[in-house]
Amino acid sequence: MPGEDWSDREIDRGAALDREIDRLRGVYRDHAETLSKLAATSPSKQLARHYQELIAEINKAIVGLDEVDPDAIGRKSAERPAQPSERAPAEPPRQPAPSTVAPPPERPVLSSYTASATTAEGDDGTVTRVALIIGLAIILLGVLALFVWKFSGARPVPATTAVAEPAVTPATTGDAVAPAPELRPPSPLSVTPQQQDFGIVAKGTNAVRTFEIVNRSKLAYTLEISRSKCRCLWYDPPKSLPAGGRGTLTVRVDGSRAPTGALAESVEISAKGQSDAVAVIEITADVK
Numbered sequence: 001m002p003g004e005d006w007s008d009r010e011i012d013r014g015a016a017l018d019r020e021i022d023r024l025r026g027v028y029r030d031h032a033e034t035l036s037k038l039a040a041t042s043p044s045k046q047l048a049r050h051y052q053e054l055i056a057e058i059n060k061a062i063v064g065l066d067e068v069d070p071d072a073i074g075r076k077s078a079e080r081p082a083q084p085s086e087r088a089p090a091e092p093p094r095q096p097a098p099s100t101v102a103p104p105p106e107r108p109v110l111s112s113y114t115a116s117a118t119t120a121e122g123d124d125g126t127v128t129r130v131a132l133i134i135g136l137a138i139i140l141l142g143v144l145a146l147f148v149w150k151f152s153g154a155r156p157v158p159a160t161t162a163v164a165e166p167a168v169t170p171a172t173t174g175d176a177v178a179p180a181p182e183l184r185p186p187s188p189l190s191v192t193p194q195q196q197d198f199g200i201v202a203k204g205t206n207a208v209r210t211f212e213i214v215n216r217s218k219l220a221y222t223l224e225i226s227r228s229k230c231r232c233l234w235y236d237p238p239k240s241l242p243a244g245g246r247g248t249l250t251v252r253v254d255g256s257r258a259p260t261g262a263l264a265e266s267v268e269i270s271a272k273g274q275s276d277a278v279a280v281i282e283i284t285a286d287v288k
Contacts, residue, residue, distance in 0.1 A: 013126050020130055024137050025065050031144060032058045038148075047151045054144055061140055065133065188217035189277040191249065191269060196287035201255045201263075211249040211270065211281060215241040221271035225249075230264045232257035233283065237269070251283065258287045 017039050039051035191211050198207040215221050221241045227233075232254045238247030253263070263285040271277035 010264055016243050017126060017130060020067050021133065024133060028058045028062050028065070028140075031141075032062075035144075044261070050151055054147055057143070058140065061136060064136075066236065089216075112172075131231070141190055185276065187276060187278050188215065189221065189269065189271055189274075189279045190214050191279040191281050193284040194280070196251075196284075198253050198283065200286045200288055201253050201258065202288060203255050203260065205255045206251045207255070207285065209251055209283075211251065213238070213241060213247045213249050213279070215243060215245050215247075215271075215277075217274075217277065218243045219271075219274070220245075221274065221277060223247075224272050226268040228267065230258055230263065230265060232259075232263075233265060233267065235267075241271075251281075252284070253285050255287055260287050263287055 035051045035055050035058070039048045041054070042048035042051060084169050191213050193211065196211070198209060201207045213223070220243055222239070223237050223241065225235050225237055234252040234254060236250035236252075238249070241247050249269070251267070263283070265283045267281050267283060269279045269281070
């Protein structure tokens with residue numbers, strides 16, 4: 001019958017809407033559980049607070065789903081017409097007197113257009129409600145993804161391991177490559193200090209400074225001192241240095257022989273017969 005088909009369709013639509021609401025409710029609860037785990041293991045309090053705000057928004061959405069009332073399901077029992085077998089047996093109609101029987105009132109006929117419009121309005125309302133719920137779910141999922149993407153950058157980023165670049169060997173050409181300078185062992189003969197400023201030396205006066213010479217070898221040394229270029233330096237060295245011994249070298253700047261102005265001399269002290277035992281001292285002065 002037409003009434004039975006309309007009720008069955010309403011029941012099917014209500015059941016479909018109920019299943020869709022249950023599915024969305026399950027999705028919201030899964031997201032809330034995932035956010036609870038993220039909040040428990042969050043590296044910062046700010047990120048955990050945002051997770052809790054998202055959980056509160058999802059709980060509000062779940063409450064909104066619970067308040068949705070599928071009208072078609074509630075009407076499935078009230079609007080279903082009784083079956084012929086369930087109807088009470090009709091009593092035989094009484095035949096009133098012809099003079100007292102009134103003509104039965106005409107029953108309004110529901111046109112096919114009106115029935116179609118009513119069914120279309122019910123379908124549109126159900127589709128609109130389902131579309132609204134799905135749109136709300138998509139918006140919440142988008143907000144959740146935005147928060148997770150934004151605040152996941154707060155986690156420390158692991159440092160990358162630096163890769164050492166291979167050493168590049170220069171290509172050889174036809175030109176001869178100069179050999180590297182030969183490294184000589186440190187001299188066993190040393191002088192302290194290696195640099196000495198005599199300061200201002202007046203013309204016609206002398207300035208004297210002393211230096212300490214150390215022999216770190218196992219041989220005794222006889223010392224030799226180079227002459228100055230200005231012919232104005234005089235030395236008083238020890239005659240010899242025993243193995244592991246020390247001595248004092250006295251240097252005098254003769255102001256009468258030194259040229260006026262800045263004086264800079266390099267004095268070389270060496271051990272006779274020992275080419276590796278050499279020490280150099282730098283002497284500066286201002287002759288006026």
